[in-house]
Amino acid sequence: MVKNMKLHMALSFAIAFFLVSGYANQSQAQIASGIELVVDGKNITDIAFPIIENDRTLVPLRFVSEEIGAQVIWDGEKRSVQINKGEKRILFWIGSHLVDYGDGEPFGIGDVAPISVNDRTYVPLRLLGNALGIGVDWNGDERTVIVDSSKSSTVTPFYDVVVGYGKTYGTIAGKTEIHVSAPENIRRAASEMKLLLLEKDTAKGYVVAKVDPFSDSIEYLPRVGDNGDKVLAVAFYDGDKNFIGGDSISATIDVKPQISIYGVSDSEEIKGTVSIGQYIYFIVEYVSYEIEDAESGTIETLDFKDPFGKYDWTPENGAYSIKAIAYDENGNSYESESVKVYANQEKRLSLTGVSAGMTISQPVRLYASRNFDVIETQYFIRDVETGETSILATIPYGGYTWTPGAGDSGEKELMVSVKDTAGRLHESEFVRVTVDGGPRLMVTGIRPGQVLTESVEISFQSNVDLEKINLLLTEKATGRGSYVAKDYSIDKSFELSLPEIGDGQMSIRAEGFYNGEKVLSEDVTFEIYMGTLYEAKPIVEKDEFLDFASNLASESWQKTGMSAAMQTAQAILETGWGQSVPVDKYSGKFSNNLFGIKGTGSNGSVTSNTWEVYNGVEYRVDDEFRAYFDVQEGWEDHKKFLLERERYRPFTEVMHDSTLGAWAIKRAGYATDPVYATKLINIIKRYGLRRLDQSGI
Numbered sequence: 243m244v245k246n247m248k249l250h251m252a253l254s255f256a257i258a259f260f261l262v263s264g265y266a267n268q269s270q271a272q273i274a275s276g277i278e279l280v281v282d283g284k285n286i287t288d289i290a291f292p293i294i295e296n297d298r299t300l301v302p303l304r305f306v307s308e309e310i311g312a313q314v315i316w317d318g319e320k321r322s323v324q325i326n327k328g329e330k331r332i333l334f335w336i337g338s339h340l341v342d343y344g345d346g347e348p349f350g351i352g353d354v355a356p357i358s359v360n361d362r363t364y365v366p367l368r369l370l371g372n373a374l375g376i377g378v379d380w381n382g383d384e385r386t387v388i389v390d391s392s393k394s395s396t397v398t399p400f401y402d403v404v405v406g407y408g409k410t411y412g413t414i415a416g417k418t419e420i421h422v423s424a425p426e427n428i429r430r431a432a433s434e435m436k437l438l439l440l441e442k443d444t445a446k447g448y449v450v451a452k453v454d455p456f457s458d459s460i461e462y463l464p465r466v467g468d469n470g471d472k473v474l475a476v477a478f479y480d481g482d483k484n485f486i487g488g489d490s491i492s493a494t495i496d497v498k499p500q501i502s503i504y505g506v507s508d509s510e511e512i513k514g515t516v517s518i519g520q521y522i523y524f525i526v527e528y529v530s531y532e533i534e535d536a537e538s539g540t541i542e543t544l545d546f547k548d549p550f551g552k553y554d555w556t557p558e559n560g561a562y563s564i565k566a567i568a569y570d571e572n573g574n575s576y577e578s579e580s581v582k583v584y585a586n587q588e589k590r591l592s593l594t595g596v597s598a599g600m601t602i603s604q605p606v607r608l609y610a611s612r613n614f615d616v617i618e619t620q621y622f623i624r625d626v627e628t629g630e631t632s633i634l635a636t637i638p639y640g641g642y643t644w645t646p647g648a649g650d651s652g653e654k655e656l657m658v659s660v661k662d663t664a665g666r667l668h669e670s671e672f673v674r675v676t677v678d679g680g681p682r683l684m685v686t687g688i689r690p691g692q693v694l695t696e697s698v699e700i701s702f703q704s705n706v707d708l709e710k711i712n713l714l715l716t717e718k719a720t721g722r723g724s725y726v727a728k729d730y731s732i733d734k735s736f737e738l739s740l741p742e743i744g745d746g747q748m749s750i751r752a753e754g755f756y757n758g759e760k761v762l763s764e765d766v767t768f769e770i771y772m773g774t775l776y777e778a779k780p781i782v783e784k785d786e787f788l789d790f791a792s793n794l795a796s797e798s799w800q801k802t803g804m805s806a807a808m809q810t811a812q813a814i815l816e817t818g819w820g821q822s823v824p825v826d827k828y829s830g831k832f833s834n835n836l837f838g839i840k841g842t843g844s845n846g847s848v849t850s851n852t853w854e855v856y857n858g859v860e861y862r863v864d865d866e867f868r869a870y871f872d873v874q875e876g877w878e879d880h881k882k883f884l885l886e887r888e889r890y891r892p893f894t895e896v897m898h899d900s901t902l903g904a905w906a907i908k909r910a911g912y913a914t915d916p917v918y919a920t921k922l923i924n925i926i927k928r929y930g931l932r933r934l935d936q937s938g939i
Contacts, residue, residue: 278386281309292387293364298354300364301387303334310376310391316363320444323356323363325373332373334365335445338938339485340475342442343373343397349442349473349490351939353400371395403428403489405476407462411491415498416523418462420451422476428487429455432478434803436898437462438939439495440473446938447472449898452803463902465525466570468495477939483800488939497524499576501568505552512585517552518564520578525901526568527923536561536582546920548905556613557585571901571927589614593621593658593670595641603678605645605703608634610658610670618661624672626653645705651679681706681761683754687735693769693864694740700750701735708732708754708761718747718767745770776830778822778850781873787813787820788929791836794877796934802881806934807900808907809881811925812837815918824850824867834870837880843868844875884912900926900935 279287279301290305303323304314312327321336333342334356341350352369367387371378377393380386404423407414420437432455439462440447450468451460455478462474475490505518520529531544531553537560547553549568565580595608610619621634621642635642639660655672662668687700702711711730715738716723727736732754748770752763782790788810795809813836817823824833826848833848841847847866870876884890884897890910896902901923908919915921926932 276385278384279306279389280386281306281389282391284309293359295357295364295366296354298366299387300354300357300366301370301389303356303363303365303370306370306389307374310374310389312374321358322445327374330375334363334373335938336363338445339477339488340440340445340473340490340939341369341373347397349475349492350397351400351403351475351477351488351490368400372397399489401428401487401489403476403478403487405474405489405491407474407491407493411493413494413496414462414464415496416464416500418464420460420462420474420476422458422460422489424455424478424487428478431480431486433481434479435460436477436479438475438477438937439464439468439493440475440490440938442471442473442492445473446936448932448935449803449937452895452898463523463525464495464497466497466499466572466574469497470495475939485939490939499524499568499570499574501526501529501566501576501578503564503566503578503581506564506581506583508582510581510583512557512583513587515554515556517554518566519552520549520566520568522549522568524570525899526570526576527901527927528569528920530567530569532565532567533557534563534580536563546917548909548919550902550905551909557583557587558614559585559587561585587613589662589668591658591660591668591670593656593673596656596673596675598673599675601676601678602646603680603682604684605643605705607641607643608656608658609641610639610660612660612668615663616660617663617665620659622657622659623650624655624657626655626674645682645703646677646679647705648679648681650677652677679705681708681754681756681759683708683711683752683761683763685750685752685763685766688738688750688766688768689863690766691768691863693771694738695771695775697737697739697741699735700738702732702752702754702763704732704754704761706756706761708756710755712753714751714753715743716749716751716765718749740770740772743770745772771828773828775827776825777827779825779832780821781817781823781834781836782820784819784821787817790820792931792934794874798877798881799935802885802897804881804884804897805900805903807926807931808897808903808922809877810931810934811900811904811922814925815921824848826869827851827864831869833867834873834876835868836873836876837883839868839880839883840865841868842866843870843879845869845871898935900932 277292278285279290279292286305286309290302292299292301307314307325312325315324323334325332331344336358337355339352339355341352343350352366354366356363356365367378375395377390377395379388381388402425405420407418407420435453435455436449437451437460438447439450450462453460471494473490474493475488477488478486480486500523502521503518504521505516526549528546529549533542561584563580563582566578568576591612594611595606608621616639619639620636622631623634624631634644654677655674657670657672659667659669682705684703685700686703687698711732712725713727713736714723715726730736749765749767751765754761791810791813795806798804798809799806816837824835825831827850831848846869848869849864850867852863852865885894893903893906893910896906904919904922
């Protein structure tokens with residue numbers, strides 16, 4: 243049995259240390275000065291000195307192995323070392339804690355990964371004993387590591403962590419609960435527990451799940467692409483991302499795709515809205531729904547839906563057959579069983595756009611909210627005092643914008659009536675409102691806060707027949723005002739010519755006359771800027787952006803665990819391959835903001851464009867976007883933005899996986915684009931970005 247030697251014993255006898263250069267991953271490896279290395283009675287210290295790494299003594303694998311008659315094979319592409327001794331085969335990988343002990347033995351997890359120093363592979367003493375099944379002892383009196391191939395040892399785990407699944411560890415065909423047993427000291431020291439799926443020949447793979455370190459289990463949701471003989475490894479990491487314990491087990495993955503609908507069941511009668519989802523036991527890119535009308539045979543297809551979310555369905559009356567179709571990363575489709583339902587909806591009709599008790603003094607948009615088809619829609623107004631009812635509008639369907647007139651003042655009731663496809667009339671409840679129908683005048687074509695850079699057409703709206711219109715323009719800095727239009731017709735638009743006015747902050751107000759009295763519009767304050775305008779700029783050349791973004795994403799992935807593939811895809815999508823990064827439209831100041839985050843950054847902000855609505859019209863207006871001193875700051879701030887906001891907590895739970903993360907960030911409201919998630923997934927797939935998330939243990 244190999245003694246479980248502690249490196250602090252070696253350290254206590256070491257006379258001096260000096261840094262070894264050339265170590266592949268730049269760790270603080272040190273020569274264990276004063277310690278002798280003896281293999282089968284031969285002192286080989288002069289050619290194979292031990293070193294210290296993370297408080298462990300490491301010895302050169304090739305020299306020790308060859309001294310005991312073992313063959314050492316180096317694979318530069320896989321960065322692996324294979325030792326053959328008799329019928330025994332052992333496989334190590336540089337930088338990996340995973341060990342293949344061969345001969346049917348389970349894969350093991352070492353406490354210190356093998357390292358490369360000056361083209362020599364060093365492994366921990368105990369790992370060497372485990373691997374070769376030989377005696378490795380420490381003589382404290384003589385400060386000597388003794389390797390004795392005549393002695394035997396057995397493989398003993400480095401950690402009291404045990405991972406398993408099911409009762410027989412059979413084939414994994416779908417979603418599987420992985421059970422984890424670990425001592426309290428490891429759980430307390432850890433900040434997270436990860437489940438990795440690794441290839442047996444490279445020790446590389448992907449993080450497939452991440453949970454709290456005190457969890458007794460971790461759920462594995464496989465991909466079809468995971469199929470094969472693999473290694474499942476559970477790894478505990480502390481707050482500095484250091485590996486502090488784990489275990490591994492061989493597993494055969496053979497996904498048997500299954501999908502079924504929930505939220506509705508066969509022969510169910512639907513009244514109202516139902517939320518439909520699907521049980522999926524493997525990772526898919528998206529789902530579609532096919533809804534067939536049993537009477538007409540027509541099929542409605544709803545594409546690119548969230549495979550891990552729900553879809554709200556409000557069917558019209560009739561019989562339907564509905565099924566879900568899931569699509570994996572290879573484009574293969576898998577259908578659920580069809581579910582037959584019958585919708586027996588009570589026809590519902592209500593007037594929206596106004597609410598009981600409100601005062602109406604401006605135009606309002608009235609809507610008929612309904613759950614059935616119509617061929618005619620009428621909007622009515624009723625005088626509360628007289629009971630007189632009149633029609634505001636008759637249209638086939640849709641909304642109607644009502645502008646109260648002078649004669650509409652007082653307590654009124656509004657209602658909508660519709661005629662269904664069978665010719666039956668349906669009426670909503672009346673909504674009681676107070677109407678202030680006094681003369682009103684509005685200016686359209688310009689909105690408060692807008693920055694004008696070119697001439698605009700200004701129009702006028704009123705609820706009364708105005709005799710004439712005057713347009714007053716006032717310079718805010720001086721208070722001087724002048725009429726730019728007099729005795730103008732309300733039916734005509736007016737061109738506000740900016741070159742004739744000049745730069746500065748202005749306000750504009752329309753004046754009309756009704757029955758000899760003046761009617762005023764609101765003052766609309768805006769800015770005129772006729773100087774140079776700067777447009778978004780590239781961060782690098784387009785053909786360089788993939789490498790540029792990938793490097794930033796990979797560095798961030800190492801720190802945060804957020805999928806580098808998804809980070810890269812977001813940067814590509816948000817900036818058009820790095821060619822459209824916001825700048826200050828007035829000064830040209832570059833933002834280094836690759837994700838369009840509004841607000842103030844480390845370098846202040848830049849003014850760019852966004853959209854707002856005023857008086858029912860959409861206008862392009864200025865808004866402030868975060869600016870950074872360099873792109874690295876901007877990249878890190880975006881990750882902080884996602885990691886620290888409560889709304890994105892569900893995203894952080896699955897951010898290790900690019901597909902799960904893309905749907906979770908969409909579900910959290912990151913983007914309004916209904917196909918934002920599938921756009922990210924398609925970019926990742928098209929450019930092979932998932933390789934950026936490849937990991938080891």
